[in-house]
Amino acid sequence: MINEEIRAREVRLVGPNGEQIGIKPFREALQMAVDANLDLVNVAPQAKPPVCRIMDYGKFRYEQQKKEKEARKNQKVVDVKEVWFRANIEEHDFQTKLRNVVKFLKDGDKVKCSVRFRGREITHAAIGQRVLERVKTEVQELSVVERQPKLEGRSMIMILGPKTGQ
Structure with a gap:
């Protein structure tokens, strides 16, 4: 979940460089992400409180797809x-x-x-x-x-x- 999709009052916030910012109210965390021109991404929704990270979500998805493609390339299909x-x-x-x-x-x-x-x-x-x-x-x-x-x-x-x- 990203940005407005997150349903939590407060979140544990991780900055864009991986630094721990601490527990912040959701609106404040979202405002920090908007100010940095990045997205607020829920990386651990099951945690109490949920862990959210400020990052470029499009870039993150691109990197994930690239890793998955590389993993598929290295697989050997056994016939x-x-x-x-x-x-x-x-x-x-x-x-x-x-x-x-x-x-x-x-x-x-x-x-x-x-x-x-x-x-x-x-x-x-x-x-x-x-x-x-x-x-x-x-x-x-x-x-x-x-x-x-x-x-x-x-x-x-x-x-x-x-x-x-x-």
């Missing part, structure tokens, strides 16, 4: 990439898909490894389990298992996350 395997996958196909898993993990993305069972393959879920266990052992130095292999419907799913501190 979940999915790699499908088959229960009876051939060696070359397995290596190709494994290269994709390694690439995704090195890029810092999570990887959802899935084995899709078709037809009567579902009766041999242990074969799909072995495929996922092999993937896990092949990339154990790059990843951490976030979710162990688990059968969900006609798919067995395992989630790998990149190891931190690389």
Whole structure:
């Protein structure tokens, strides 16, 4: 809240340079802000009495937006990439898909490894389990298992996350 939006009889006032002015009646604090050609900003409304600061509110908002933008720029959005395997996958196909898993993990993305069972393959879920266990052992130095292999419907799913501190 700024200027006339503040609803308090008296406020603890902080000057434009951060110095403590003391407890003042609201009207007097507002007049001091107007005289300095600045705004009276309520920085701690829950305090008794509320703490208000004399500052340029437009400049303050601009600085806050700049800080938020910088913080968003430094964030890394983690995607979940999915790699499908088959229960009876051939060696070359397995290596190709494994290269994709390694690439995704090195890029810092999570990887959802899935084995899709078709037809009567579902009766041999242990074969799909072995495929996922092999993937896990092949990339154990790059990843951490976030979710162990688990059968969900006609798919067995395992989630790998990149190891931190690389």
